[in-house]
Amino acid sequence: MDKVLVTEAHGNMRNLIPESVDRRATFLSRAHKPQNNVVGMNSSFKAAMFVGYHSRAGTVRGVMAHTHRSSTVYSLRFNGVEVGEIGTDAAIAGYYGCQLF
Secondary structure, X not given: OOOOEEEEOOOOOOOOXXXXXXXXXXXXXXXXXXXXXXXXXXXXXXXXXXXXXOOOOOOOOOOOOOOOOOOOXXXXXXXXXXXXXXXXXXXXXXXXXXEXX
């Protein structure tokens, strides 16, 4: 592994403590996310791990269940399968040929 990118990509960008991120990693935190929560991802990425995601909209007893709010999308399907934030980001990672862990 050559490089690690840690992104803060939710809400008010106060979910991670920047000083607690390993100094060898690049830490990216910003409100505008043109690639959803995987801002900065491209075909050079070999692997991704998604941590701390919410449940998709409509999930019974799901933690903060929602599927995007700023653009008001509440149901999103890929190939007939309903997905939430993690499914959206997995699709973007897959587009770039990135393996998921």
